[in-house]
Amino acid sequence: MKTQHTKVNWEMAYTHGQILKVYSENNYERSICTVTIPLDGKNNGEIIRKSEANAKLIAAAPELLDVLLQARTELLHINADCNINLDQQVMTAIEQAIKKATE
Numbered sequence: 001m002k003t004q005h006t007k008v009n010w011e012m013a014y015t016h017g018q019i020l021k022v023y024s025e026n027n028y029e030r031s032i033c034t035v036t037i038p039l040d041g042k043n044n045g046e047i048i049r050k051s052e053a054n055a056k057l058i059a060a061a062p063e064l065l066d067v068l069l070q071a072r073t074e075l076l077h078i079n080a081d082c083n084i085n086l087d088q089q090v091m092t093a094i095e096q097a098i099k100k101a102t103e
Helices: 044-080 088-102
Strands: 010-015 017-023 027-036
Touching: 017 044, 027 044, 027 088, 044 088
Parallel strands: none
Antiparallel strands: 010 017, 017 027
């Protein structure tokens, strides 16, 4: 399966106060996406933590997809080599996650 995303590590950084930027490694000027932190004056600490967590998850997406693709391949090899019945719910979830990320 050929993936279409930018093939380098993604990183996260603050820009202009309430904006988190996810960008490709060594190319800060070209952002992959931005996450705005919608401060409301009441729950700012929680909002900042959730926004940072969202940006970190987005930045980790390419690595997570690569690992999921490798895990699927290994599970299919183990199943073929050892004739083990894989949990179909797990395999379906893996396939759906890959499809969501690549289609």
